[in-house]
Amino acid sequence: MAITSKLKPEDRKLLIEGAFEAKKGTYSPYSKFPVGAALLTSDGKIIKGANIENASYGGAICAERTAIVKAVSEGIRSFSGLAVVTNVEKPISPCGMCRQVLREFVSLKMPILLVPANYPSPSDDETFTEGGVRETDLDELLPDSFGPEELELPRGE
Numbered sequence: 001m002a003i004t005s006k007l008k009p010e011d012r013k014l015l016i017e018g019a020f021e022a023k024k025g026t027y028s029p030y031s032k033f034p035v036g037a038a039l040l041t042s043d044g045k046i047i048k049g050a051n052i053e054n055a056s057y058g059g060a061i062c063a064e065r066t067a068i069v070k071a072v073s074e075g076i077r078s079f080s081g082l083a084v085v086t087n088v089e090k091p092i093s094p095c096g097m098c099r100q101v102l103r104e105f106v107s108l109k110m111p112i113l114l115v116p117a118n119y120p121s122p123s124d125d126e127t128f129t130e131g132g133v134r135e136t137d138l139d140e141l142l143p144d145s146f147g148p149e150e151l152e153l154p155r156g157e
Contacts, residue, residue, distance in 0.1 A: 005129045006111045007040075007081050015040050015083035016115055016133070022048035022063060023085055029053060030060075035092075036085050037063035039071055042078035047071040064098040068105055079106050083113040091116055091134035099142040108139035 005012050015038045023036025030053045039047040049067030053060040061069075064084060071079070082102070086092045091114030094102065113133050120131030129135045138145070 005113075005133075005135055007113075007135075011040055011044075011081060012113065014038070014046055015081050015113055016085070016119065016131075018046040018048050019083040019085040019113075019115055020119075022050050022067070023087075025050035026063070027052045030055070030057065034087055035063040037067045037094075038083045039067040039079055040081040041071065041076050042080050045076075047076065062095060062098045064094045065101050068101055072105060077105060079110060081111045081113065082106070083115055085115040085117065085119070087117045089116050089118045089121070091128075091132070093136075093141060099138065100145075102138055103142055103145050103147050106138060108142075108145070109137050112136050112138065112141065 007015070018038025019036045021036065022038055023034050025048070026034035026036065028034045028051055033051070035051040037049045039049070041047065047067050047070050049063045049065070049070060051061065051063045052066060064082065084092065084094060093114055113135055116132045119133065123132040
């Protein structure tokens with residue numbers, strides 16, 4: 001039996017659909033690894049992002065960071081969920097850099113949906129929610145993380 005999502009069913013549906021839609025905007029000619037991300041704002045808006053690559057490689061930006069940068073640059077700083085999808089038929093997690101950027105702006109307990117490309121897919125893995133989605137949060141993905149509040153701690157000379 002799969003675990004139950006922490007998100008309302010309608011929010012979960014919006015996030016997953018948004019991630020698949022976002023993936024259509026990818027520019028990934030080098031890695032050939034398209035990624036779509038959808039970020040749910042606290043007021044119910046979906047902000048989509050796709051990975052955008054560059055011939056210099058270092059100039060590439062992941063889908064998750066595209067979504068968060070779009071939102072933050074528009075003044076949005078409160079989020080309720082994130083969904084990420086690739087073309088791989090298993091849930092794929094955000095990279096370390098994306099996890100750290102997310103750490104700056106989202107709650108450690110905000111639901112993160114890692115969606116398989118063949119969603120909805122059956123799964124007998126009890127750690128997945130409906131449709132083969134792995135639901136996690138930033139605290140699990142980035143344990144013992146360093147965040148903005150650490151910069152406020154007292155320091156010696």
